[in-house]
Every structure is written in C-alpha cells, then in structure tokens.
Amino acid sequence: MTSLTSAQLCFLPYCLVILLYVSSPNWVAFPAATSTSHTEAKALLKWKASLFLNQALNNLTWYDPPTHHIHATNSSSTNRKPRTSPCTWTGVSCNSAGSVSKLNLSTCGIQGTLHEFSFLSFPNLEYLNLSLNKLFDAIPPQISYLSKLHHLDLSYNQFSGRIPPEIGLLRNLRFLRLSKNTLLGEIPKEIGNLKSLVNLRLSYNNLSGLIPPNIGNLINLNTLYLGKNQLFGLIPKEIGNLKSIVDLQLSFNNLSGLIPPNIGNLIKLNTLYLGTNQLSGLIPKEIGNLKSLVDLELSENNLSGLIPPNICNLINLNTLYLHTNQLSGLIPKEIGNLKSLVDLELSENNLSGLIPPNIGNLTNLNTLYLDSNQLSGLIPKEIGNLKSLVDLYLSVNQLNNSIPASFANLSNLEILFLRDNQLSGSIPQELENLKNLTFLVLDTNQLSGYLPPNICQGGKLTNFSVHTNYLTGPIPKCLKNCKGLFRVRLEQNQLRSNISEDFGVYPNLDFMDISHNNLYGEISHNWGQCPKLTALRMARNNLTGSIPPEIGNATQIHELDLSSNHLVGLIPIGFGRLTFLERLKLNRNQLSGRIPLEFGSLIDLDYLDLSTNRFSDSIPSILCDLHKLYHLNLSNNKLSQAIPLQLGK
Structure with a gap:
C-alpha cells in the first residue's frame, strides 16, 4: 500500500470539506447567487401577497423557500421542506447562476397593482411579460431598475396614468408593449433613447399630444403601433429615418397635416395604416416606392387630389383602403396591375369617369367598394371575371345601362349593392345562380320587367331591396320559403300579384314594405307568426278583406301601415297587445265599428291616422x-x- 506524504495528509481535510459541500442536497454552486435567489423569492412572494385573492392566484405555485443549512445532517433530512427555489415556480425562469432572468405570467388572470413589486430585487431580469391580466393603476417609475430588461410586455391590462419617462433608462430594451390599457398623457420623449428597440406597441390607450420627433432615433425599429389613441399634430418627418420599419400603424388618432413624402424612404414597409385621422393634402407619389407594401390604409381622412398612378406599382399590395376622403379624378387604369389585391375600397370620394374594365384582372379580389362617388357609364362586364368576389358595392353613383349578365359568374358573391344609380333594363335572370347571396340591393334605379322567379334559390337571402324602380309582374313565389329574410323592400314599383299566399312565416323578419304597388288579395294571417317584425307597410295597393286578428300576435311591431286599400270590417281587439306600436296608419279604407278601447294599451303610440273610413x-x-x-x-x-275635452290638453 502506498503511504501518504505529510503534504497529502494536510490536504485531505480540505477535500472532505469540499465533498460535504458537493454532496449536500441544498448545495448551491455560487453563494452570491443563493443570496440573490432568496431575495428574488421573497420579493415575488411579497408581490403575490399584495394581489387580489382569486383562483388564478391559487394556481401560482409559489411557496416559501426553505432555510438552507450548509452543514445539514442526514437525520435532519427526514423533516426537510421540499425545495422551492423560485427557478421552479410558475412562470419563472433563471439563468445559469440561479438568478431570475425571466418572468412570464401572461394570461394568468392575476389582479392587482405593481406597487409592491420590488424591481430593485431583480438585477438579472431580462424578460417580463404580464400581459392579458387584470393589473391596474400606474406603471411605477422604479421599473427603470430592471437595467438588463430586453422584453417588457404589460399589454391588455388596465394600467392607467402616464408612461413613466424613466422607462427611457432601459437601454437594452428591444420589445416594449403597453397596448390595450388606459394610459394617458404624452408619449415620453425619453423613449427616443431606446436605441435597441425593435418592437414598440402603445396602441389602444388614451395617449395624447404630439408624436415625439426623436422617435426617429429608433433606427432598429421594425414595428411601431400608436393607433387608437388621441394623438394630434403632424406626423414627424423624422419617421422617415426608420429604415428598418416593417409595420407602421398610426390609425384612429387626430393627426393632421400632410403625409410626409419621406415616408417613401421606408422601403421595407409591409403595412402602413394612417386611416381615421385628419390628414390632408395629396397622397405623396413617393408611396409608390414602397415595393414591399402589402397593406395600405389611408381611409377616413381629408386627402384630396388624384389617386397617384404609381401606387399601382405596388404589386404585392393585398389591401388598398382609400375610402372616405375627398379624392377626385379617374380611377387609374393601372389599378389592373395589382394582381395580388384582395380588398379594394375607394368609396365615399369624388371619383368620376368610368370604372376601368381591366379591374377585371384582379382575380383575387374579395371585396370591391366603389360606392358613393360620381362614377358614370356602364358597369364593365369584366367584373364578372372576379370569381373570388364576396362583397360588391357600386351604389350611389351615376352608372347607367343594364346590370351585366356576367355577374352570374360571381359564384362566391354574398353582397351586391347597386342602389341609387341610373341602371335600366331588366334584372338578369342569371342572378338566380348566385346561391350564396345574402344582400341584394338594387333600389332607386330605373329597372323594369319581372323579378327573377328563383331569386332566393340559394335560400340564404336576408336583405332584398328593389324599391323605387319600374318593376312589374308578380312577387316571386320562392320568397315564401326564403326563411332567412330579415329586410324586404319592394315598394314604389308596379308589381301585380295576389299576395294572399305569396308570403310565408319568417322567424327573423324585421322589416317588410310592399306599399305603392298594384297588389291585391287578402292580408295573410302569417304576419302574426313573425316574432321579430317591427315594421309592416302595405299602403296604396288594392288589398281587400278584413285585417287578420293574428297580426295582434306580432308584438314587436313599431309601425303598421295598411292605408289606402279596400279593407273592411273591424279593427281587431288584439291590436291592444301591440304595446311597442308607435305609428298606426289605417286611413283610406272601409273599416267600420268603434275605435277599440284596447288602444289605451298603446302607450308608445305617437302617430294615429284612422281618417276616411266608416x-x-x-x-x-x-x-x-x-x-x-x-x-x-x-x-x-x-x-x-x-x-273629449281632455284630447286638446
């Protein structure tokens, strides 16, 4: 056996001490980290104790840490508490030294404030996500103590007060998300110091004042959301310095002045939302430089002038919203180049001239809104090429001639609005092929001929409006089984039909107007089985017979107009159940008997005309x-x- 030297014997106690350290179940490699870990655990428990007690809080598996005894004996281990280092707690992660580096309690349902959160106790925290909870009150300025923080997400809470300027001291911050709170006051200019910032989201708050110009210092920024606030003043020209930006959203504020032309420098821009502000002047032609742009939203402003033709160079464009401005001139024919376009909305402007036929090239188009302009001429038959179209709005223009039969190709069409134009000719029977149609609105034109007999062939029609035309012939029989009808307007035509059996029972029907036609027959008792009916207008026809008592079962009715017909008999006493009735017109008939005493129940009645009867x-x-x-x-x-004397009082 080899003998030990004196030097080796002297070294042996040190080895034994090290061995005891390593074999101890409570051993921690770094004593300093142990101290930090204890501090962090206590700080988290103190904050937890300040939160509102609810089930969400009970789900946080945070427990008191045990006392660490370095020279623990084997016998003491039988009674030892389970190890509860904060590194194992819900939502807590640590670095290699055992110090808390990440706290993610998103969507945990916790409720309370940050007043008892000891920011100073977390020197190594890099990631803090408390989003989608019910935290409220101010964001404490002490948040600036988290000097290593690179990700801060407090969005979707109820935080109030101002954004603390001290947040500008978090120089390592890359993600700052404070959206969907009730923060107010100005955006602190100190945010311009966060040179590492990549993602800044302050939308859906009550922030006011100017956008600070030094936001242009954030040259690494790729996402900037300031929408849905009360910001005012100009869009700072310095925003043109954000060469890395991909997503810029400033919508729903009170921003005014011009769109800065140097916004055309932001060549990586994918989304540009400036809608619902008070911006004025021209759309800068420099926007045509943004070749990566997918969504462009400039609607609901005071923009004027022409639509710049080079906007049609943006071949990746998926969404183009220019509606509700004061734009004038022609729709540029180059718009047919935007082959990726899915949603095109140019409505509520002063656009004139023809709809360019090559709009039919936009075969991916899902939504086309050109209504409320001054467009004229024919509806181009090429619109029939838009096989993906779901919504088509061409109303309130000066379009003339006939409705193209090619519309029959729009098999996905759900909404068709052509009202208030100068369209003439018959309604193409081919529209019966539109099996997905829910809204068909063709009123206030010069259409003639018969209604297509199978217009509700798909069974999905809810809103059908053809009033104020020159239509003749019968009411289509298919409407009787069109159970989804909600609003029907056939008035002011020359329709001639026996309506006794034309209409069925409609569970969702709210409004029915067939007045000012040449309809005849008796009023169906089915109207009493329409539980949601609020308005029934049948005036100025040739209806005969008595008023069916079942109408008294349609208790949601607010307006009933049966005037100027040939109705006879008594007013049904069941009318007393129509307690929501506001307007009742039975004048110019041959009704007789007494005025029912049950009218005393009609407490909301403000208009009653029983004149010219018997x-x-x-x-x-x-x-x-x-x-x-x-x-x-x-x-x-x-x-x-x-x-009665009281009637005049």
Missing part, C-alpha cells in the same frame, strides 16, 4: 291617455258626440 260611435276618452301622441287624424268618419 268608424262610428264616440271618440274613446282613452286616447287622451296616450301622452306621446302628436298626430291624430279621425276625420271623414261617422263618429258621434263631441270630441
């Missing part, structure tokens, strides 16, 4: 109790006795 007996005094009544016409009847 009512007899006295004027019921209960009419005096209808305090909202401002129009009452009982003339040209056979009423006896005096007018």
